[in-house]
Amino acid sequence: xxxxxxxxxxxxxxxxxxxxxxxxxxxxxxxxxxxxxxxxxxxxxxxxxxxxxxxxxxxxxxxxxxx
Numbered sequence: 001x002x003x004x005x006x007x008x009x010x011x012x013x014x015x016x017x018x019x020x021x022x023x024x025x026x027x028x029x030x031x032x033x034x035x036x037x038x039x040x041x042x043x044x045x046x047x048x049x050x051x052x053x054x055x056x057x058x059x060x061x062x063x064x065x066x067x
Contacts, residue, residue, distance in 0.1 A: 042059040045067070049056050060067055 041063070042061055045058045045060055047055060048058050058067060
């Protein structure tokens with residue numbers, strides 16, 4: 001079964017209107033997933049296309065130099 005972890009709210013109430021913008025977006029991740037930066041493993045080469053909500057890039061894996 002897939003387990004998703006959602007960090008708890010800071011010591012101040014979650015509904016606080018004085019929260020900074022970085023606290024407004026929760027940080028979701030799947031337990032056991034790799035959270036290292038993408039740039040540690042891949043080199044971005046070029047843009048392949050754009051959609052309504054994303055951009056797709058061609059990348060080269062640093063360890064193997066394969067696209």
